Structures are given as C-alpha cells and as structure tokens.
Amino acid sequence: MSSAMLEVKGLNVSFQTGDGAVHAVRDLSLTVAPGEIVGLVGESGSGKSVTMMSVVRLLDRRRTEIRAEKMVVDGRSLLELGRRDLESVRGPIVSYIFQDPLTALNPLLTVGRQITEGMRRHKGMSRSSARARAIDLLRRVGIPAPETRIDQLPHQMSGGMRQRVMIAIALAADPKLLIADEPTTALDVTVQAEIVKLVQSIQRERGMAMVWVTHDLALLAKLADRVVVMYAGRIVEDATAEQLYAQPSHPYAAGLLASTSRIDDPFTEQDPIPGTPPNPKIVSPGCSFAPRCSRAQPRCEAELPELHITDDGRRVACFNPIMRT
Amino acid sequence: MLFFLSKRFLQAALVLIGVSFSTFIVAHLTGDPVELMARENASVEDKQQLREFLGLDKPLSEQYLTFIGNALHGDLGYSFVQRAKVTELIAERVPATLELAAAGFLLALLISVPLGIIIALNRNTVWDVLVTALAMIGQAAPGFWIGLMLIVLFAVELKILPVSGYGGGVYLILPAITLALQSAARLTRLVRASMLEVLGADYIRTARSKGLRERTVLFIHAFRSAMIPVVTMAGLELAELVSGAFITETIFAWPGVGRLAVNAVYQRDFPVIQGVVLMAAAFFVLINFLVDMLYVVIDPRVKLK
Amino acid sequence: MRVSALRMFLGRHTIGLIGLAILATAATAAIFAPWIAPYSPTKVDLLARLVPPFWVEGGSLKHILGTDNLGRDILSRVIHGAQISLAVGGGAVVLGAIIGSLVGLFAGYFGGMVDAALSFLINVQLSFPFTLLAIFLLATFGGGFLSVVVVVALATWVNYARVVRGQVMSVKNQEYVEAARSVGVPTRRILWRYILPNVLSSIIVVASFSMAQAILTEAALSFLGVGIGGATPSWGTMLNDGRNYLQNAWWMTAMPGIATALTVLAGNLCGDWLQDRADPRFRK
Numbered sequence: 035m036s037s038a039m040l041e042v043k044g045l046n047v048s049f050q051t052g053d054g055a056v057h058a059v060r061d062l063s064l065t066v067a068p069g070e071i072v073g074l075v076g077e078s079g080s081g082k083s084v085t086m087m088s089v090v091r092l093l094d095r096r097r098t099e100i101r102a103e104k105m106v107v108d109g110r111s112l113l114e115l116g117r118r119d120l121e122s123v124r125g126p127i128v129s130y131i132f133q134d135p136l137t138a139l140n141p142l143l144t145v146g147r148q149i150t151e152g153m154r155r156h157k158g159m160s161r162s163s164a165r166a167r168a169i170d171l172l173r174r175v176g177i178p179a180p181e182t183r184i185d186q187l188p189h190q191m192s193g194g195m196r197q198r199v200m201i202a203i204a205l206a207a208d209p210k211l212l213i214a215d216e217p218t219t220a221l222d223v224t225v226q227a228e229i230v231k232l233v234q235s236i237q238r239e240r241g242m243a244m245v246w247v248t249h250d251l252a253l254l255a256k257l258a259d260r261v262v263v264m265y266a267g268r269i270v271e272d273a274t275a276e277q278l279y280a281q282p283s284h285p286y287a288a289g290l291l292a293s294t295s296r297i298d299d300p301f302t303e304q305d306p307i308p309g310t311p312p313n314p315k316i317v318s319p320g321c322s323f324a325p326r327c328s329r330a331q332p333r334c335e336a337e338l339p340e341l342h343i344t345d346d347g348r349r350v351a352c353f354n355p356i357m358r359t
Numbered sequence: 360m361l362f363f364l365s366k367r368f369l370q371a372a373l374v375l376i377g378v379s380f381s382t383f384i385v386a387h388l389t390g391d392p393v394e395l396m397a398r399e400n401a402s403v404e405d406k407q408q409l410r411e412f413l414g415l416d417k418p419l420s421e422q423y424l425t426f427i428g429n430a431l432h433g434d435l436g437y438s439f440v441q442r443a444k445v446t447e448l449i450a451e452r453v454p455a456t457l458e459l460a461a462a463g464f465l466l467a468l469l470i471s472v473p474l475g476i477i478i479a480l481n482r483n484t485v486w487d488v489l490v491t492a493l494a495m496i497g498q499a500a501p502g503f504w505i506g507l508m509l510i511v512l513f514a515v516e517l518k519i520l521p522v523s524g525y526g527g528g529v530y531l532i533l534p535a536i537t538l539a540l541q542s543a544a545r546l547t548r549l550v551r552a553s554m555l556e557v558l559g560a561d562y563i564r565t566a567r568s569k570g571l572r573e574r575t576v577l578f579i580h581a582f583r584s585a586m587i588p589v590v591t592m593a594g595l596e597l598a599e600l601v602s603g604a605f606i607t608e609t610i611f612a613w614p615g616v617g618r619l620a621v622n623a624v625y626q627r628d629f630p631v632i633q634g635v636v637l638m639a640a641a642f643f644v645l646i647n648f649l650v651d652m653l654y655v656v657i658d659p660r661v662k663l664k
Numbered sequence: 665m666r667v668s669a670l671r672m673f674l675g676r677h678t679i680g681l682i683g684l685a686i687l688a689t690a691a692t693a694a695i696f697a698p699w700i701a702p703y704s705p706t707k708v709d710l711l712a713r714l715v716p717p718f719w720v721e722g723g724s725l726k727h728i729l730g731t732d733n734l735g736r737d738i739l740s741r742v743i744h745g746a747q748i749s750l751a752v753g754g755g756a757v758v759l760g761a762i763i764g765s766l767v768g769l770f771a772g773y774f775g776g777m778v779d780a781a782l783s784f785l786i787n788v789q790l791s792f793p794f795t796l797l798a799i800f801l802l803a804t805f806g807g808g809f810l811s812v813v814v815v816v817a818l819a820t821w822v823n824y825a826r827v828v829r830g831q832v833m834s835v836k837n838q839e840y841v842e843a844a845r846s847v848g849v850p851t852r853r854i855l856w857r858y859i860l861p862n863v864l865s866s867i868i869v870v871a872s873f874s875m876a877q878a879i880l881t882e883a884a885l886s887f888l889g890v891g892i893g894g895a896t897p898s899w900g901t902m903l904n905d906g907r908n909y910l911q912n913a914w915w916m917t918a919m920p921g922i923a924t925a926l927t928v929l930a931g932n933l934c935g936d937w938l939q940d941r942a943d944p945r946f947r948k
Contacts (some may be wrong), residue, residue, distance in 0.1 A: 048616055085654070090568070092564055092567055092568055094559075096482075096483075120388070121572065124568055125570035126570070128569065129569075137561035137562065138561045138562055138565045139565065140562040140565070140566065140580055141562070141658075141660055142584055142658060143579070143580070151569065151579075152569040155569070155570060155572070155575075156570060189660050203569065207569070370787075373784065374787050374791050377784065377785075377788035378788055378792060385800065385801065388804070397868050450764055495929060495933070498929075499876065500925035501887075501903075501928075502904060503884065503887060504883075504917070504921035504924065508917070510910055515910060515911055515914070517739060522910075523732070602796070605793065605795045605796055606795060606887070606888065610907075617796075620796050621888065624796070624800050625803060632800055634795070635790065636793060637795060640791040640793070643790075643791045
C-alpha cells in the first residue's frame, strides 16, 4: 500500500550503553493511513517512544543504531535522507508533541519565538506574518489573551498551558502526521481530558494522521481508530479499536486492558499483570511475555511467535491467542 | 530591584568590613613598624614622635576606626617605606594589572568556549580525549611553572619573545598566557560538561523535531543555556586571575599591583598591604555583583531577590 | 557533570587507579627517600655544577636528571622533595577537613544565626586575595612546617565547609534523623552518628581535590620564598632556585615542576573518580 502516510517495515533500534547494546525495538512493521489515528500502547521500556522517535531520527545519533527495510513517510523514503533533507521532513510532514511540557520547551526563549521559528524556517514567513499566525494558533489551542502570552516565557505559564503551547509548536508547520508522545502523562487529571479533547478536535479539523503513544489503554478507547500493542520491543497485537476493546487476542493486551482503570466503573478491582517486564539486555529465544503469561505453553519459551494476520483481520503474535467467545 | 541592590550593597559592605578588620588585626600582630622605618641611630624620643605622628600610639580600636573612616574618604594612609599615599601607589599600578588580567581573562574565554563546544560536539573522539587530557594536565601544573617553561621555550630557546618586562604588546604575550592557561583548562572542561548536559535536554529534541537547522539548534537553543554555569565560573575565574596575577607579575617583572603587594609584604609595609587587600576584596565583591546581574540578562527565569 | 572523556575511553576505574598509583609512587619516594635517592639531596659538588639531564648533550647517567647550580643531584632532590609536598598536603588536608567540616556541620545543622555567622566567615575568606594573605602571614609569623600547614589549611577549609553545609542541610530533615530527634537522641550524638556518616563520602572527595590544591599552594609559597626553609628541599624551593638559571639550566625548573604537576594530577584524578563513585547519579 503506497498511499500510506507512514510505512515502517522491519525496524530494529539498538542503543549503545556503558555495558553493551540494548535492543529496544525488534523487527517492527507498522502502517498509518492518512487521517488515521493509531494508538501505540505499552509499558514504559516497551520501545513505543523509541519507535516513533526513530522515524525522523530524533534519537542520539552516536548511541543509536537504526536499521529498517523500509521507512516511508508521505511517499518519501527516510532511510536515504541526509541531514538537510531530514530537517525538511521534521515539522511540515512529521511533527511531535512531547510528554513533559516543563522540559520540552526552551526555558530561555519566548513561546512566540518557539512557535514561529518552525514557520519561518519551513514556510519562509516574515516575522510579522509568522507572529500573527502564532497568535491565531495560540488562540486555537485555547490560550486566553494570546497577544500578551506570545511574549511570555514558558515558566510564566501553567503546565496545561505549556502543553497547549507545545501543541501550537507542533502544528506550526502544518504537519501531515502528528506524533503525540504521552502528551498528557505529566499533567493533572483534569487538564488531561481537556488536552485530549483539544488534540482530537484539531485532528478532525485538519484531517491529519496521528500516532498517539501512551501506556494508558483507557485513554485510547474514545480516541484511536486502531490500537497497536507493544511488548519488549515488538508488536504483539495490532487491531481496530473496536476489536481490541471487545476482545483482545494477545494475553498481554488482555492483561493490559484488565489492569486499566475504567472511567465508567472505577470500583471494580483491577488485576495487574503479574511479574515484571523483561530485562532488555537478555534476549530469549521465545516469546518475551511467556514468563508472565497464564496461557503460556512449552512452545512459547522456545520459539518466537510471528506476527500473523488472523481471520478477523487483526495482527497477533501468539501461539495461544484468546479466541472470540 | 531596589531592595535587591540595597541588600547586596549591605552584604558587600559587611564582607569588606570583615576583610579589613582581619587584615588590620594581622598587620598589628606583626610587630612595630616604627622599628623598621626609623633610621638606625634614631633615639627613643624620635621613635615615639614618629609613632605619634602615625597614630600608632592610640588604642587599636581607635586606629581601626580612623582607618575605616579615612578609607571611606578615599584615603588609605601613607606607605611607611615609599613615603607616598597608598592610593596613589595603587592607582599607579592598577592599569598594568588590569591590562594583564583582562588579556588573560579574554584569552581564557577565547580558548575555552570554542574548544569546550567543539569537544562536546565530538565527544569520545580522539580530539575529545586529547583536549580533556591536556586540560587536566593544565589544571594540575602550577601556573607559574608553566610561565617559567614558556620563558625557557619562547624567550631563551626560540628568542622570539622577551623574558620579562613591561612595554608593548610583545611583553604582554607570555604573562597573559601564563595567567590564562589554568583558567582556560578549568573552563574548557566546564563548557564541555555544560554543553553535553544541555544537548541532552528535552527542549533540544523539541528544537530538532521542528526541523531547525543544526546551527540554529546549537547556537540559539543550546549555547545560551550552556553558558549559564560558565558565567558563574568565569566570574570566579576573573577573581582568581587577579589573585594569580601576584605571582605572574613577580615572574615577569610586571609593574602591577601584585608586585607592589608582594614587595610590600617583604618590607612589612602594612598600609600598602592593607590597601591592596581591601582593593582586591572590593574587586571580588564587585565581580560577584556583576555576575549576578549578568545572570538576569542571560536567564530570564532568575528574579532578583 | 564531570563525566570525563578519558574515563569513557579507559574504563570506569582505570583513571582512579592511575591516580592512586601515582600517589602511591610519590608516597613511597617520600618515605624511602634516603634509600632510593642516589645521592644526598644536600651534597654539594661544585665540580659538577649545572650538569644537564642524561639525554641532553653533556649529561651523564651519573646524574639522570642533571644537577643544580651547586652541583646537587636533581633526581635526589625531587625524591626528597616529595616528603615536604606530601607532608604539607596531608597535614593541610587533615587540618582543613576538621575545621571546614565542623564549620559546615554546625552551619548546616543549626541554621539561623549560626549559619548566617559562619556563612559570613566563608564569604570573607573567599573575598581575600588568598596568595597575598598567605605570603603576608608567612612573612609575618615566619615559615616552618607548622605555619605552612596552617596557612594552606586556611586556603582549603572553605571547600569542606561549603560542601558539608549543603549536604547536612539536606540530610538533617530526613525521616530517620527526625525520628532520632523525636525520641530524644542528644544533638551531639545525632551529629556524630546520624549526620556525619552521611557526609563522609563528600568529605573524602573534597579532601582528594584539596590535597591537590594544597600541594600547588605549597609550591607557590615556597617559590615566593616564604615556604618551609631549611635543608630539606621542597619542589617549590627548587622552582625558586631554578628561576635564576632559566637561561642556562632549564632542567632545574622543569623537573620539580613535572613532579608537582604529576602529583596534583593524581590527586585530581582520584577526586574525579571518588566523586563519580560517591554520587549515585553518576552511576549508570
């Protein structure tokens, strides 16, 4: 499918650390259609953020090795791009909202400067027209009195407002694919809902494709068209939101859903998944989830389950998936 | 702002009083300067007269108050040995010391900032290891010894620079390098560490994610933040340089305040020592104040309290 | 902050071990100087004046590092000089650590007026042009081992005071200290048994850097002619002697300088290493 907004095939990412390499993402393939919202979910350390950052290579170049068979964004293959070409993709094509607006904004530059620099770079806008557009953007993301706020510094704003600024920055160059990396994790619960609503409405307005990286399955329920579940650097399940919330197929996805707090039923006892995520430095020949899995079979420890398409069209990597009841 | 200024002013005044008081006490523990000043065949009466003339017969507390009172009027007393006003002696020498310290400071910054940034950007390469190792050696070797070795190399062996003395630009080169090297070594390591820390910050990733040019990321987003700790340290280094100038001036026969002071120590010329110590302390306090002000310019988050 | 490239290059402990090895060598040289040194450091040989090191034309293996203006063997003098440098360094470190740690402990623990007064003291000390103060004191009260140690300790106690003060302020409000206070453990015991052990590793780190600083300071003072006089050579006095012979005997200045630089480097390396180990943030 060549009309995909993002197509990644066979992605492997590894980090050099003080004592050896860590394989953070293994053999990952993923497509995002134009206008589609994909939720990428997993525990911390599952490789979900690393996957999305490696798309336009935002990871430390010296310590990271990225290999992939295919990595195409909006018809452009990113693997062959040099630094300058990559810069022209960052912003107008792929853009990011990061987790912690406290650290993701430069403390020494006004928010106006931080919003306009992308426009000026990619759209060649004049100082005054960029400023006017930045004020419009600030208004759009729900910042009151944008004409005065634009000249303020990040530390003069609340956490929620900073994240709105971050969103304005991400939108500045009119991206076709917006990657939101846990954009609400660092915020107060009340602010979280507002930010989710805001991003959702902007996405509808612009029709851009989106990847929402999170560890919170509940959040994705109303948001995502499709949910991709990662565990220990691999995709274990990739299904439409409808399918996944009706019945997860992979035992890990099921466990994750069971341990998720539900807004409509907050008093039900949650069942956390027993055990801890595997050490990324130890590579097991079988399924990484097997030691924690209640449905594990002898085969699971020895052999790696391939990600395969099931009868109902989802992708699952499990020898003993949960079947529709 | 006004509150901040007055508070800092009060602090500075207190520190200066502390410095002057301890110098004063030490100076008077050292024995009777009259014995040093008077001619060898001077009679007891002559000496007593001299003592009275200098006010040395009064109680210590009164002498100190007189000293402070005069100092506030810009009078630091008379040199016992050189029979001249201390303020004039110091004023004569200040330009040479400032020239040397400014040259050394500028040189230290010109070496350390670019070098620190370059090795931070090329960390863990051969260059990084080499420069870091050199900086560590530079920190370890006595500054004055480096100065002596520079004399051997450039003045004695190569004969391209004068051994010592004061005059045109060529005389400034070796003393300025001597003074600068240790500061440069320390600052290079600091710039490197600071730059590395900033380059790993989330907001640098944000800047990259906008597709900014690499040089914009480095010089607009990273450089300014990285300079914040460097500014503090540079202020301390400047104060250190003035202190280091005492030895450097001695080695290179540089006619500055440092040499004046060192000679005064050997001659027990207390008013001169007192004056120089007070001036140096005042300079230090002033530098600290300027660093604080510079902070506000660089880092808008800092509020004056 | 202090992640050195060298450390990355050579592995985690190599650098610290190099530092320790140099210090151990210097200590051995100091202790066994009379047996190691080929000559007496004070043996004058006017027939062999200003002999260059053996690799320079005119030098010989009889005097590996050459001789000085009185024909004294430089290698022997450098070996004996280690005694003074290390003794002054060690003495100043012990004295400075005791004074500085106590000041920091009291200022940090009691806060309020005590802290204000002691911080003022620290500020005054920091505002002094130290070199001048030191030569002033030494010229006044006379040199000698004890005076030099005291003066050098005066230069370094502030390092301890500042670090310890900061650490104590963060430790003193931790729960186990609060708990000890609430059950009536006497203040002296809290300071001694609860607080001090927590700041000890920082004190050791500061001591390591201060050792280096002390050796540098001693060299500078002796160079200015206000250090420890007497027959035993120190690296600083050797530098002072060599200064008048820069024109024709550079080795007189070069050798003691190299010895000083190496020892100071070793102290700094150990400091870096200890700091990395003491601060859990640096362990990755």
